[in-house]
Amino acid sequence: MSMDGRLFHKCTSVEMARDQLRSMRGRTHRLSSAISIVRDDREVWSHVSVADMTFRNFSDAFLDDYIERAGPKVLLTVGAYSYEGLGQQLFEKVEGDFFTIIGLPMLPLLAALRDLAIIPR
Numbered sequence: 001m002s003m004d005g006r007l008f009h010k011c012t013s014v015e016m017a018r019d020q021l022r023s024m025r026g027r028t029h030r031l032s033s034a035i036s037i038v039r040d041d042r043e044v045w046s047h048v049s050v051a052d053m054t055f056r057n058f059s060d061a062f063l064d065d066y067i068e069r070a071g072p073k074v075l076l077t078v079g080a081y082s083y084e085g086l087g088q089q090l091f092e093k094v095e096g097d098f099f100t101i102i103g104l105p106m107l108p109l110l111a112a113l114r115d116l117a118i119i120p121r
Helices: 014-024 060-075 086-090 098-102 106-115
Strands: 028-039 042-055 091-095
Touching (some): 014 060, 028 106, 042 098, 060 086, 086 091
Antiparallel strands (some): 028 042, 042 091
């Protein structure tokens, strides 16, 4: 995950998550998800997928409620949100594939598995 040249990592405290989310509200970050298929110690396919995600300009009261409801789960993900859960409420616009956002670009992977005859067409 990146924004304005800064790379983000998982937060180490709930306060760090709160500060990070506060700094990102109203702004867009890029989420990248990469995958590869390896056969016989050789990469036979790779793919990088990106999603641009714009936070809405949420209030401090909303942020406090979100942090309280999400609890320590905010420390489990880069960005301090789980898009498939409560984190959806943080956003006003998302450009990109849902599977990319949750960490596995599934549709390109399935196409590659079919092309490589690993799964049936």
